[in-house]
Amino acid sequence: MNNKVSLRPIEIEDLSMLHKWRNDADIFNHLGGGFIPTSKYEMSQWMANFSKRDLNNFRFIIEYDGQSVGFISLTNISYLHRNGVLGIYIGESKFKNKGIASSALKLLHEFSTKNLNLLKVKLNVNHNNVDALRLYEKNGYKKVGLLEKDKYINGEWLNVILMEHFLERNEE
Numbered sequence: 001m002n003n004k005v006s007l008r009p010i011e012i013e014d015l016s017m018l019h020k021w022r023n024d025a026d027i028f029n030h031l032g033g034g035f036i037p038t039s040k041y042e043m044s045q046w047m048a049n050f051s052k053r054d055l056n057n058f059r060f061i062i063e064y065d066g067q068s069v070g071f072i073s074l075t076n077i078s079y080l081h082r083n084g085v086l087g088i089y090i091g092e093s094k095f096k097n098k099g100i101a102s103s104a105l106k107l108l109h110e111f112s113t114k115n116l117n118l119l120k121v122k123l124n125v126n127h128n129n130v131d132a133l134r135l136y137e138k139n140g141y142k143k144v145g146l147l148e149k150d151k152y153i154n155g156e157w158l159n160v161i162l163m164e165h166f167l168e169r170n171e172e
């Protein structure tokens, strides 16, 4: 694992940076909700939701060598079923293809087992998102289903692939 990579909580000072990333179509056209232009005020409202402790949704900034480069989340966590849903992006394009997302994913897996006692991480990925599919397969995720024409993003109907990764097989 790349030990220059770390995860930290989102701070109020991150608003401008997250607002910039949220308005980058190259990132958000790959995500489930697609690209929707978002004002700084809307972003601040979204961030205000994080002011209370919420053990069902964790969101972190990915840092590389002390610099903020991306975002990773585990949301909709169920402590009954012991799973959660992953989201990830590298916000600064010059930091793609350095293995940063893989390292961040490993850190999130470690946090999910050691701190949250979870068993499984799952996710949805658009079928044409080659970089993300490669990232997930490389890090142990298996394709387990497909939703046909599930998202209409940037003028195109996209199939969505469902993937899952068991964190601790030995507990079964």
Ligand SMILES: CC(C)(COP(=O)(O)OP(=O)(O)OC[C@H]1O[C@@H](n2cnc3c(N)ncnc32)[C@H](O)[C@@H]1OP(=O)(O)O)[C@@H](O)C(=O)NCCC(=O)NCCS
Binding pocket: 002, 026, 027, 028, 030, 031, 088, 089, 090, 091, 095, 096, 097, 098, 099, 100, 101, 102, 103, 124, 125, 126, 129, 131, 132, 134, 135, 138
């Ligand atoms: C998908 C995404 C998160 C991948 O980020 P990334 O940091 O480039 O991904 P990886 O960690 O897999 O690194 C990719 C490449 O870095 C290279 N690399 C360089 N140094 C490395 C190192 N020390 N360790 C590992 N890989 C390294 C590898 O060649 C790797 O390519 P490979 O898969 O051919 O082996 C990024 O492309 C992104 O933000 N996309 C837009 C948003 C998105 O699609 N999010 C997912 C939605 S489901």
